[in-house]
Amino acid sequence: MAKIGVVGATGYAGAELVRLLSRHPQATLAVLTSQTYAGKAMGEVFPHLLGVVDHTLEELNVAELVDRCDVIFTALPHGHAMPMGQEVMRQGKRLIDLGADFRLKDVATYQHWYQTEHTASALVTKAVYGLPELYRKDIKNSVIVANPGCYPTSTILGLAPLLTNKLINLETIIVDAKSGVSGSGRGLSLKSHFTEITNNFQAYGVATHRHTPEIEQELSELAGVSVTVNFTPHLTPMIRGILCTSYAKMTSHMSSEQLTELYREFYQGEPFVRVLPVGIYPATKNVAGSNLCDLSVTVDPRTGRVIVLSAIDNLIKGAAGQAVQNLNLLLDIPENTGLDFAGMYP
Amino acid sequence: MAKIGVVGATGYAGAELVRLLSRHPQATLAVLTSQTYAGKAMGEVFPHLLGVVDHTLEELNVAELVDRCDVIFTALPHGHAMPMGQEVMRQGKRLIDLGADFRLKDVATYQHWYQTEHTASALVTKAVYGLPELYRKDIKNSVIVANPGCYPTSTILGLAPLLTNKLINLETIIVDAKSGVSGSGRGLSLKSHFTEITNNFQAYGVATHRHTPEIEQELSELAGVSVTVNFTPHLTPMIRGILCTSYAKMTSHMSSEQLTELYREFYQGEPFVRVLPVGIYPATKNVAGSNLCDLSVTVDPRTGRVIVLSAIDNLIKGAAGQAVQNLNLLLDIPENTGLDFAGMYP
Amino acid sequence: MAKIGVVGATGYAGAELVRLLSRHPQATLAVLTSQTYAGKAMGEVFPHLLGVVDHTLEELNVAELVDRCDVIFTALPHGHAMPMGQEVMRQGKRLIDLGADFRLKDVATYQHWYQTEHTASALVTKAVYGLPELYRKDIKNSVIVANPGCYPTSTILGLAPLLTNKLINLETIIVDAKSGVSGSGRGLSLKSHFTEITNNFQAYGVATHRHTPEIEQELSELAGVSVTVNFTPHLTPMIRGILCTSYAKMTSHMSSEQLTELYREFYQGEPFVRVLPVGIYPATKNVAGSNLCDLSVTVDPRTGRVIVLSAIDNLIKGAAGQAVQNLNLLLDIPENTGLDFAGMYP
Amino acid sequence: MAKIGVVGATGYAGAELVRLLSRHPQATLAVLTSQTYAGKAMGEVFPHLLGVVDHTLEELNVAELVDRCDVIFTALPHGHAMPMGQEVMRQGKRLIDLGADFRLKDVATYQHWYQTEHTASALVTKAVYGLPELYRKDIKNSVIVANPGCYPTSTILGLAPLLTNKLINLETIIVDAKSGVSGSGRGLSLKSHFTEITNNFQAYGVATHRHTPEIEQELSELAGVSVTVNFTPHLTPMIRGILCTSYAKMTSHMSSEQLTELYREFYQGEPFVRVLPVGIYPATKNVAGSNLCDLSVTVDPRTGRVIVLSAIDNLIKGAAGQAVQNLNLLLDIPENTGLDFAGMYP
Known part of the structure; x- marks a missing residue:
């Protein structure tokens, strides 16, 4: 123990x-x-x-x-x-x-x-960046694990197959992210006061959020060249969950089905990533309470862009659950130890 | 298995x-x-x-x-x-x-x-009424378990020590209950339409709800004589949870502290009932996602009434969790098998 | 002006x-x-x-x-x-x-x-207690208007016809009240932190809330003798609205229909009180954004109790709207001046 | 009348x-x-x-x-x-x-x-497209007014100054839109069932939503050439409100301050458009219950993109309120007749 x-x-x-x-x-x-x-x-x-x-x-x-x-x-x-x-x-x-x-x-x-x-x-x-799906081996042998931010976890898992396979124009990446209020923590603020936030939706940290360089570092690592993105977080009147909607121009013609298949292969065997069928989109509630990340990819042939949707529970896969996943790697035990539960629905 | x-x-x-x-x-x-x-x-x-x-x-x-x-x-x-x-x-x-x-x-x-x-x-x-805290032995030997309703579970656990110990005037019991919307099920209705229910609070089934005779049957069983109650359910704009606020006239002088102590003894050893300290009240969120029932008792010396608060997750202790608890009794295995998880917060 | x-x-x-x-x-x-x-x-x-x-x-x-x-x-x-x-x-x-x-x-x-x-x-x-439905004439001639509390407004309007007509046993009054979070104000507190309150329901101030003596004063005034009540407020995960569920033993046999008719007569001509038909219950959303108070009365023949439901917008009829109503009385202009708008739904 | x-x-x-x-x-x-x-x-x-x-x-x-x-x-x-x-x-x-x-x-x-x-x-x-800020004169003389969709209203008001002034690369427009559930109407569906939607955030109609051609028609009209966009709507667990986050590559160097000033001039005298100061972002709650559209523009010098945020109440400026605004134009009376109320907050 x-x-x-x-x-x-x-x-x-x-x-x-x-x-x-x-x-x-x-x-x-x-x-x-x-x-x-x-x-x-x-x-x-x-x-x-x-x-x-x-x-x-x-x-x-x-x-x-x-x-x-x-x-x-x-x-x-x-x-x-x-x-x-x-x-x-x-x-x-x-x-x-x-x-x-x-x-x-x-x-x-x-x-x-x-x-x-x-x-x-x-x-x-x-320190090793603690995203097991990308750095599993390094984490096992590390002393300090830098557990990723919630937005970067969701964004990077969503975009990694595109970058690794060089399928997009690197100058066209836009990440439009939406988070539940638990991401703001337990500290008191009008920004998490019930009456101010309920029935309210707003952006914050436009073009200045601190998760931007973290996302760019990891996307650059995957692409092999320096990548700059637009990242816009929004506050959603719900407790848990992040949904990231990411956009980029495709550099080759692929259908949504082909791209979905490519994602399936990329994440084959991963215990905590689910690639959804074409036309089925992630919803934060489907992963809330679990360590899962749900992904979908859609190609819009009218514009030549891919739209990637990725959903996680910000407190679990975006924080505590991923940290336990990293612990399991450090301890060299099965990666889903203590994490093999379904989310709670509804 | x-x-x-x-x-x-x-x-x-x-x-x-x-x-x-x-x-x-x-x-x-x-x-x-x-x-x-x-x-x-x-x-x-x-x-x-x-x-x-x-x-x-x-x-x-x-x-x-x-x-x-x-x-x-x-x-x-x-x-x-x-x-x-x-x-x-x-x-x-x-x-x-x-x-x-x-x-x-x-x-x-x-x-x-x-x-x-x-x-x-x-x-x-x-059939045995499947409330383990009262009928544990009978359930073990039963063939048909009648798993209790969500409101009755919360109400009966809240009032049982008072009735068993003959501490209240049986003609003065009022149960004012509040439930999350998951209690209405997954069937479509304006009564569970997001835009109609969000930011809305209302009573329903006033003096006519079907859980009334179930509550009365069990309270009568505990009291040894026939008991009639007022039971008023309300719909609360939240997903999970029931809070019951029950009122009755005390027949003897006891302080909140004395009564709390009596509740503690009554439920000693119960894995799923928590009696809270005087002045700390149950909140549905503290039990959501768990099989727990939280209780508090307050005596109002100005009116001679006791106010009992009881909270459960309607889908777990009020339905599926209690059913698993009953399964464990049928299988003669530890009662908390598969149920020993904390609720999810926030 | x-x-x-x-x-x-x-x-x-x-x-x-x-x-x-x-x-x-x-x-x-x-x-x-x-x-x-x-x-x-x-x-x-x-x-x-x-x-x-x-x-x-x-x-x-x-x-x-x-x-x-x-x-x-x-x-x-x-x-x-x-x-x-x-x-x-x-x-x-x-x-x-x-x-x-x-x-x-x-x-x-x-x-x-x-x-x-x-x-x-x-x-x-x-000072005059600023509940126009009861003290209209005194308010017109007053210098200081004590605008009622939100809970007392809802409670007193709900119970006034019963007390004035001496229809209930005065020792049996219980008021179970539920309020939206805006009633807690804009000051920061874990008790109004979004993540703590959303999907949560709880009581507070059990047997000790400061609106109790205000309610008792006015009910006593109506009854002509001193009245003591149990008043239990609850916090509901919504922004605006109060619903009070009040209980009392009837001293005479009346049907819900008869009592509803009596309420209709009591509030005849009142611009801001609506007495609902038997079987239709108030919902806070129906009055949110308006200066209205919705009422319903139900007699339970099984127990001989009346259940009164009363709903208001706590910030309007429970505070600012009623204050404007009082202003109109002071200015001797039509009572609904500046208040003749419907609530906002959904 | x-x-x-x-x-x-x-x-x-x-x-x-x-x-x-x-x-x-x-x-x-x-x-x-x-x-x-x-x-x-x-x-x-x-x-x-x-x-x-x-x-x-x-x-x-x-x-x-x-x-x-x-x-x-x-x-x-x-x-x-x-x-x-x-x-x-x-x-x-x-x-x-x-x-x-x-x-x-x-x-x-x-x-x-x-x-x-x-x-x-x-x-x-x-028929005249009923967006008064763009087609005021035509509406006055029309017989059939095609009241705009909720998403197009928010999007077009947000992008019009950029297109009219030819400030963006027309092939780079992305509109990421978020709507409250009232936009789905009162018809029953699991997609607006309280327990399914509360604490949930998801996209829908990705690359296929019917408001896309409407947005493209109007942006093309403003640009003078055919424009194609990516439009992704999302469902937000709130009742009213739309926030659109729109992205495009700037074709010239302007600061957020310069662009904000240009927006102020574009919408000068408009009764229902508010251009917010740099660094202050629209929130749906600030316009809920009103006919207002709040706008902000931010230039990200790192990427050369502009991020436009626009918020409306989908049922008012996005539907009924704009329809009344159009009625006022038809009747040749002041455009804010019957619409000169502030939103309801909180």
Whole structure:
């Protein structure tokens, strides 16, 4: 049994991680920390876990926490995982960071988009981008896993087969993304106030969202050349789920059926990617509560564009579930351990 | 492994049962039937189960179905489980009926409230009311389990300690219940049309709802004398969950703390009932996705009334989860087998 | 044209008042104040009013504000309208307070339930409880109108005919109330955080809500003797609307039809009360966006109880709309001036 | 007072039209028809109008209806307004069609996308596309107004200044649209079943939606050459509102500020278009309940693309409100008559 520490256990991603790990057959929750709720019982802060998780939340003591754990998950705002990364290296443990600190390989890009100094840049090259469908082998052997952002997970899984197979004009990629409100976290804001958000739909961070360079890094890696995209996130009045609608010009003539077949082959054997039949589109509700990513591809012969739809649960495949998937790779156990549940519907 | 048949697998309760049973370690799904979708794959009708449940939906053939199964679940409107009950008796199998056909011990009462002739009245006395917290032993030895209604489950668990301990005036019981829309099922109606129900709250079936005699039967059983109640259901713009607010006059002076302690003792050891501390009230979201029932009791010294709050997930503890709990009793395995998951939050 | 001041214009009740008054043919918005947003344009804080209301929000200066206005509305938390009341008296203007400071005739009761010292107790006897359906004449001649709370408006309109006609046992009144989240205001709290409240239903303030003494005061006034009630508010995942389900034992035999007819007569000619036919129940969506109160009465012959359902828009008939109705009475103009619009559906 | 007929008064657009016209100072409702509810009172079918609109719904008799009215609104599915158009011409009355029958100038295009024969093709050339911001003068003198679709209204208002000023590459236009569920109408379907849609987000009609040719016709008209676009509609779990996110490559270097200024000039004096400051984005809730269209433009210098956001209430500016705006033009009265209300917030 791997001893697990969850740092930031009372954000939504952290709490979801605790829920998933509480039923994981090869992991045991050793330490849960919370800045806001230290000293309280987890089940008091999140009553759905009352009687399920009996831990008391602790203050974060980096060195001691790493000592008590085999694998540490950090579910914190960017900028807070760097010291943890250094301590994990020092003690020879392993880190799965759900934040952004180790995702961008170029420290200058990180510092530009996040407006934060990177204090552990030496570790960036050691970190592996934790998207198992693309980097499975590297993750197994890694010490620091940079768990991908929710939008990038959905976008990259949707576009990877096109880029790998060089099927699109790289200057024409547009990603129009829609997220549920849980992506904004548990911190209080008018932007997640019930009466303001219910029956409301709006864009935010137009042309400036911090997931843009992460998406571009990975698409560039797949394409072999530098790729720039338009990425526009929107806030949807629902709790969980991301749907990304991505557009690009095809460079060759293919039908929706041919492209769907190509996607099927690309993702063959993947436990968490489902390529839907032509004409059936992903819906966030079909993956909510699961670690699945649903994909569909449609070619519009009138414009020569492909429209890719990809849906995930932002808190599971977009955060905590993918982190557990990465844990399973680190532990060298079946990748769906503790994740083999269907979503909850309706 | 018990071979299971689910009759009516494409209603919400049926689909939830399929989801729960697909992960049950001691049960295997043998037959799924659907009147509307026979011939289609389950994962086509409910895409959240695509790749999780591979069964094709079948037409219902009563004799053949019973032959192929050890335990049959019927998730059908009232009136349709009676022939199944007879066939199950004939072949010596077992039935868990999620409908109303075997809940009311008095056939005349059934016929009055449901306006339906009872064609298997001989079986009614053999059926056990499937509320494990009250009838655990009887359920274990039963052939037909009448799985309780969603409102009765929540109401009875909330009031049982008061009646058993003779703490309230039996002529003063009022149950004001609120349910999510999944309780109305998947059948199309303006009463579950998104635009009509969102941002809307309303009562229905005032003084006439069919769960009233079921509640009264069980409260009378607990009290030892005939009890009549006011039961008013309301439709709440949410998917899952029931909250019942029950009122009664206390016949003795007790504080909220004393009464809470009495509830704790009453439900000691129960895996699925949580009695909350004084001043903490149940919220449907805390139990959604779980088989739990959360309870709180408050005594108002100004009026001498007790206010009981009880919350369940109507599709799980109020239907499919409780049915699996009953299955576990029939199979004589731990009662929380396949049900030991926390709810999903947020 | 009456010159109007709105103190606290950026809470939900205040902003709704501004919206209604911006189209009122006999009133002109003279001053809008906001503690949080002083200096900003109203349309910047509430973009739905951009181009509709051009005012800049001001700091509150009590004496100067009263000087610039004929009628002042205070839409502030309790405790803040008392100095305004005194200044209004001094300058001979008029005040409509949407808060609780002048609602309770008994200062000790106010101080007990609100845990706040009353610093303008001499004015309490001069204030009129602003429920036009009961106190129309007194309001016309008043200087300070205590605009009723949202729950009391709905409850009292629902029960008034029963009490006036002495049809119920006064010791049996139970009010089970359900409110949309806008009633919690625009202040940030986990209790109105989208992800926590969506798909959630819960009670709050059980046996302790501050609207209880207000309801009891008015029911006692109608009954002619002191009345105590159980009042339980619940939070519903919707924006606007209150539905109250009230129960009481009838003291005489009447049918639902007879009682409905009695209600029709009681409210005959009222522009904002609709008594629905037997078997048709109020829904909050039918009154949302309007100043209407919908009522239905059902007698349950099995228990001898009456169930009264009453629905309002908490921000309109429960706050800003009723305040405008009171303004119209003060100005001695038709009571529906500026309020003669249907609700918005769906 | 213009005598008005509303054909199809019990769909959402029809009912909204009835609500708006019931308060219009220059129009009087003469006839309301409904296929489903003929014989019932309007207030019985739509209780929010109980006591507001007293009309009984009638069966449709085309000739008689035209005879009794000055202006007829048809709020019917496509294919049903053609006979009405012919009768209106015969009797010399005027028609505002909220459906698609007279929107497309090319009959073959209509027949291709709608798979319906056009039986009144001679009238198509006489009809004017009812977008007042572009065709105000033509509408005033028209007999048949083809009221635009909801998506086209939002899209065209968002892109018109770019096309008129030849600022974008016409081969790069992508429109990613999101709509509330009221756009799907009141007809029952799993696609608008509460439990299926709540907490769900999905695309539909990918590359095949019927509003595509309507958008292309109008953009081509503005550009002076034929324009083809990608248009992808999505269903959002909210009641009212459309947000369109449109993308195109700029052909010249302009900043967001310069482009915003150009939009301000383009729409100067328009009563229902608001161009928001740079960095402030439209939200559907800010226009819900109003006839407004909110716009913002952002230039992304990294990609050379412009991102246009446009928001409307699909039932008002996208249907009934725009129809009233067109009525006002026909009657030669101020364009905002009966439409000068703010939206309802929250």
